[in-house]
Amino acid sequence: MTSSAMGNASAIVIDQDIDPRRRKSLVEGDHDFTSITASIANVAERPKPPKAWYVAMAISLPLTLTLFGCIAYLVVKGVGIWGNRQPISWAWPIVNFVFWVGIAHAGTLISAILFLFRQKWRTSINRAAEAMTIFAVVCAGTFPAIHVGRIWMEWFLAPVPNHLEMWPQFRSPLLWDVFAVSTYATVSLLFWYMGMVPDLATFRDRATTKIKKIAYGIFALGWRGSSRQWHRYERAYLLLAALAMPLVLSVHSVVSFDFAVSILPGWHTTIFPPYFVAGAIFSGFAMVVTLMVPARALFGLKHVVTLRHLENMNKVIVATGTMVGYAYAMEFFIAWYSGSQYEQFAFINRALGPYWWAYWIMVSCNVIAPQFFWFKKIRTSPLLMVIVCIFVNIGMWFERFVITVSTLNRDFLPSAWGYFSPTLFDILTLCGSFGLFMTLFLLFCRYLPMVAISEVKSVMPQAHPHHHGDDAHGAGHHAH
Amino acid sequence: MNEQHSSMAPSGSAGGHAPILDRLAQRGLILGGGGLVAGLGLALLGEGGFQRFMGSYVIAFAFVLAIALGALGFVIIQHLTRAGWSVTNRRIAELIASTIPLLAVLFLPIVLNLLLSKHPVLPWADAELAQADPLIAKKAAYLNSGFFLVRWAIYFGIWVGLSRFFLGTSLKQDESGDPRLTIKMEKMAAPAVLLFGLSLSFAAFDLLMSLDPHWFSTIFGVYYFAGCMMSFFAACILLGKWLQKNGAIGAGEITTEHRHDLGKFLFGFVVFWSYVAFSQFMLIWYANNPEETGWYDVRQNGAMGYFSIALIFVHFVIPFFGLLSRHVKRHPVALPFWAAWLLVAQWLDLFFIVVPSVQHWMGHGHAGEGHAALGHADAAHAAGQVADHAHELFPLALSDLLTPIGLAGLALFFFARRARAVALTPKLDPRRGESLSLQNI
Amino acid sequence: MNAKAHSPAAPAERTRPLYGVIAEYKDVDSLVAAARKVRDAGYTRWDTHTPFPIHGIEGAMGFGMTRLPWFVLCCGLTGLTVAVLLQWWTNAVDYPFLISGKPLFALPPAIPICFELTVLFSAFGTFFGMLGLNKLPMLHHPLFEHEAFKRVTDDRFFLAIESQDPKFGLESTKALLASTGVCADVVAVHGNGDKGVLPNWMKNFAIVMPILLLVPLAWIVTARHSTSPKTRLQVIPDMDQQLKFRNQTRNVFFADQRNERPRVEGTIPRGLLREDQHYYTGKTGPGESDWATKFPAALSLDEAFVARGRERFNITCAACHGQTGVGDGLVSQRATGKYPSWIPPISLHAENLLAQPVGQTFSSIRNGIRTMPSYAQQLTVEDTWAIVAYVKALQKSQAFPVEKLSPEERQKVQ
DSSP: OHHHHHHHHOOOOOTTTTTTTSSOOOSSOOOOOOHHHHHHHHHHHHSSOOHHHHHHHHHHHHHHHHHHHHHHHHHHHHHGSSSSSBBBOHHHHHHHHHHHHHHHHHHHIIIIHHOOOOOOOGGTTHHHHHHHHHHHHHHHHHHHHHHHOOOGGGGGGSOOTTTOOOOOOOOOOOOHHHHHHHHHHHHHHHHHHHHHHHHHHHHHHHHOSHHHHHHHHHHTOOOOOOOHHHHHHHHHHHHHHHHHHHHHHHHHHHOOOOHHSSSOTTTTOOHHHHHHHHHHHHHHHHOOOHHHHHHHTTTTTTTSHHHHHHHHHHHHHHHHHHHHHHHHHHHHHHHHHHOOOHHHHHHHHHHSTTTTHHHHHHHHIIGGGGGGGGSHHHHHHHHHHHHHHHHHHHHHHHHHHHHHHHHTTOOGGGGOOOOOOOOHHHHHHHHHHHHHHHHHHHHHHSSSSSSSSHHHHTTSEEEEEEEOOOTTTSOOOOOO | OHHHHHHHHSHHOOOOHHHHHHHHHHHHHEEEEEEEHHHHHHHSSSSSSHHHHHHHHHHHHHHHHHHHHHHHHHHHHHHHHHOOTTTHHHHHHHHHHTHHHHHHHHHHHHHHHHHHHHHHHHGGOOOOHHOOOOOHHHHHHHSHHHHHHHHHHHHHHHHHHHHHHHHHHHHHHHHHHHHHHHHHHHHHHHHHHHHHHHHHEEEEEEETGGGSSSSSOOOOOHHHHHHHHHHHHHHHHHHHHHHHTTSSOOOOTSHHHHHHHHHHHHHHHHHHHHHHHHHHHHHHHHOOHHHHHHHHHHHHHHHHHHHHHHHIIIIIIIIHHHSSSSHHHHOOOHHHHHHHHHHHHHHHHHHHHHHHHHHHHHHHHHHHHTTTSSOHHHHHEEEHHHHHHHHOOOOOOOHHHHHOOOOOOHHHHHHHHHHHSSSSOOOOOTTTTHTTTTOOO | OOOHHHHHTTTHHSSSSSEEEEHHHHHHHHHHHHHHHHTTOOOOOOOOOOOOOOOHHHHHHHHOOHHHHHHHHHHHHHHHHHHHHHHHHHIISOOOOOOOTOOOHHHHHHHHHHHHHHHHHHHHHHHHEEEEEEETOOOOOOGGSGGGGGGGGGOEEEEEEEEEEEOOHHHHHHHHHHSSOOOOEEEEOOOTOOOOOOOHHHHHHHHHHHHHHHHHHHHHHHHOOOOOOOOOOSSOOOTOOOOOOOTBBOOOSSSOOOOOOOOTTOOOOOOOEEEEHHHHHBBBBTTTBBBBBSSOOOOOOOOOOHHHHHIIIIIIIIIHHOOOOOSHHHHHHHHTTTTTTOOOOOOOHHOOOOOOHHHHHHHHHHHHHTTBBBOOSSHHHHHHHHHHHHHHHHHHTTOOOOGSSSSHHHHOOO
């Protein structure tokens, strides 16, 4: 009876995409190891990048220079060039900081958490996403660094013995932020670089000029793919992933502490840590999709970064978007439930006060826009998914704006109420940070292995030995 | 390897394991009856009487509910992520979730207490107090018996509906092996997770947070969720181990690899719980806002303070180091040991949540009588003084221990009766092969 | 390519030591099968080289788990310890600084940094531990001289047996490998083992660079430990240069070019007309000891005045003189013994002070006496008189005989 039931079942024809009886191949088309290496290495090896690369560079490079110009002017003139005024003394700089740190969460999340959950589809996008992480951390770190005004005093943040015999104030969440973001930057860099070592060795071995050979050769550290090396390497990768996973959660939690340890209604609420983390993953994934869709088309990587990968990303986006929506709802409910008039006012003010427009942009972009991904048509169409993801990014920027500004603009005393307007330099600095991010990303695409070559190979069907049986974790164990 | 191939086919016919499960049911019934009767008896003899016993009952109910909801959440998430590794463990989860109808019945004592008692365990339902206390009066639109019952009817509707759907569809697949049933469950999983998340959060607010109607915390739903998942994984490991040891589940069906993965999740939720608990505590500690600190005040001071410190160690530090190693997670004895340990930790957590609030508001109830003539503020002040005396008492009652054992025994009985007639691993799930050949790196 | 590697026409190969032999495979299965064969033949110094990690080859090669996790655990615990000690020592011991009523050191706010440093140290431990165990970076290796080996990062799989292996025999080992599913001839590889040869420019760079890096450091150290008459180099002026005139500098705005302006003749600045000698100096005549024995008439010597005096006394004087005036203030207690040059204040109840005219006490406070500095900057004239009044009351109270107190008052004093 059993076998006949199974026989009947296997006769049922189902759309291949969702058939539970088989897992869809992660690499599309008829590819072997050789062609995978060639197609990925080709991005960096071709003599000239595609025209669109130049166009993108032509836009992002001037923006980057604008950012540097703004910073120079800021150093000369001071933070008065921005719109930060009492009572809104935390304005765009921290909004931009939190925004970029949020973007930075996707890379390590894809690399670490999806790795631990054995989501093999991550291999095609993790390298680019990790790169985005690092570039986003660079952009994020810029804002707190420059907003102190006297940037040459920055070293006060580090516990360095100094002539004033002063130490940093470790009970301040702002210092936790320094530690969290710099640890995150360091670990992400290590993770990214370590993942890249075998691929840099590939580039080294394929290099045609001496300069390339030396440059890639030094950074490849003399990698020669020994199985003993691979064994320790994989173990180290697993450990780094296990370390990075709580680290990712901690970074945005610590960022949320900046707000939540205060006693301001609208900032002080216990759901902030997981809520910020969900929002960060949400925005980070949206940014990865936004950039990977054009990049895979431009560099001919459609067979490696397939629609299936993008669809999975979009599913994560709708899931995290819903979590963010959950947090919004909980904040409102508990504000009412608390019975505290200040809490209640803060949230009514958010939705109906002077910044109502920002609040409703946030809700429609973050909660409503991702719901379109319930439809398979939309989450598998490259154009539509990019549109939705751009809305998500806008919404997530506004979320930070709403949290920061709409809370500060109403102080406890009506005489201290105010309204924030950005200055030209606020706007230019934000645009400039996008330029910096794009420039770094474009350089990365051109000169470094954009997809984890060895990892993609290892998830191809040819990569698995067919068991013959006698030596599963066999004899002769010795530590080394 | 050969062993694995042979186990690809389901072991024995459904119901072949019935005697083993009958044994389990019998034990469950003995534990359940004994625990409940002893708990109630001791509570009535001891200090606090019936009102205090209801505190124990809330712990017990929340304890069993957490495991069942964790199981339901697990099933939904497995379908949502199209997981292959967990297939052979999923039936246990489906069966644990199917105890929810029993829980709906076990919820009745709380309902009766709410409607009939002069000083119910949920203090906002005390009509006098609700009028005298301005904060509770403000929340009356939400915290009132009628709306509470409507909400719980909805929660149970959602949970019973979902657990019946997933178990029923999965059992249907046992017969036909139709892969379209898997797709049907996957499609259902997305809306299910929304309903599940919202109902679980509000259930936690209603049952546990409102034990102290003054206090509020936006993360509380997530806090209870963490406990649900952790206690489910612990229960799943223990049940799987017991059933396998007694031959109800084949040796190749749930392997070391599965237990390793369950162990990882167990460890993960130990850490996740700590993260959520730390976030909640640290933010309230740091802001030091009297609107919220009262909740921690009664937990940090007096005899309860020792329990709170113990909670940090029992629920986080010790199991963290205990479960850190890969060898432990793959060990046939060590992993069930830590699973059992963490069930105790979950009980301690619920004790930490429930008892100080119950004791605090028991004081309020009596003070409300004595000082009814005084203004709100005076009544509250007097109540606070009574409650302060409560700090000095040793908070643990034997019924806090016995009642959860009782309800868990009843749930075990229900589980075993439900499980005796069905296969304990999904027989014809299209991903069964994938699950059986699972290998950890 | 193979022909070239095979050819005996490379004389250099002869002089260099034999590293081992290497076999090349096209797919994973042939490599795993070959590895098993080599393992079973009893070789110990050999390795396989692949473009990606192959799961299960550990068993085929016969090696166990790495001990890296233990190393990482130790690093993590070190990070945790460092974080706790750093926060505790800097904020609670070396630089205690009370802020918003928080304890100097408490666990809740210390946990984020404890966590971050634990992860940071563990991550360093993982990365550098992995490099160390793998003996990387090792930019040169004999295998790199085998031209075909370049494909190890692309699509080929290799198995190399070292000549150091006790079972190694050039021909026998070659034959063993040739019997596996190789896709090219098994060849011998020559090279200097682990000792790579760095090009000269790299060697020079490695020597010169650290020295150059030391230069700025040395420069800073020198600058911090030497003095110079020249103005220091100001990269960032901060507020060192301000638009203001300093004392005794030239100011061309005025005809006399003096920056300080002289007082206009025949005027007295507002509030500085001090005609009442008794009130302002405590004297009634021009002589050295014409001390006033009475309080100035302008003051009303009521209870509020003495209370004001007590308040000022406790703020300004009690730190040294003590609240009862016997000279046991906190500053005095601490300084006595600690600093040999410290002269403790005399008791205000000494005989000579009891008899001292009020004017003289006033003058002592205004102008200072012996080692006590002037308190004219801290106290208004009126407050100074108030203190004098309080000191007089204090002296009376301390000299009051106990027997004269009523029982209730005695109770109160006790």
